[in-house]
């Protein structure tokens with residue numbers, strides 16, 4: 489029997505655990521920066537707890553620097569990603585760059601699927617972070633379609649928010665990690681030059697922390713934390 493939830497009721501189930509269960513953590517980042525902007529605080533906590541993290545960058549964001557050639561942009565953004573991971577304490581060998589087409593990820597679905605399945609099979613993660621299917625970006629939605637197609641068994645997913653605030657059922661307090669998260673954000677200088685993501689995402693994290701009833705929580709990340717089949721049952725059919 490398929491279990492269904494109602495997205496608008498998630499907030500009624502709001503809890504704020506120290507961190508999600510899981511020691512083998514996979515992160516799907518459609519672009520270099522999503523892993524920091526969306527779930528960097530939680531990832532720093534996983535590192536501090538000694539958990540293993542692997543990060544898949546589905547694209548290298550080659551459309552993401554105005555006026556620069558894609559080849560040069562790929563080089564810049566992958567270097568920024570390596571620096572951001574180092575700041576968070578994630579080894580460079582745990583990063584995978586799939587180099588799918590930025591802005592048109594769905595055009596390379598078969599190739600992305602095969603590569604994602606390979607990582608899942610090799611790593612066997614017990615928790616997967618990905619952008620929420622409500623996030624208003626086509627590649628972020630495609631990342632959801634991709635994971636849904638790649639999974640052969642249920643796993644816990646923690647969907648993060650970047651472009652579109654969602655209705656969360658979990659908050660992770662990142663008040664003690666925010667300084668490192670901010671430093672990791674600053675590693676993405678090419679992106680901060682396009683838009684003031686640093687102020688925007690710090691603001692979102694401050695809002696999430698500030699609206700929680702515990703005054704000791706200052707900064708927080710908000711997640712839709714669900715078993716994969718329950719989560720994907722709510723996904724819209726198309727972007």
Ligand SMILES: [Zn+2]
Pocket residue numbers: 518519522625628
């Ligand atoms: Zn993105």
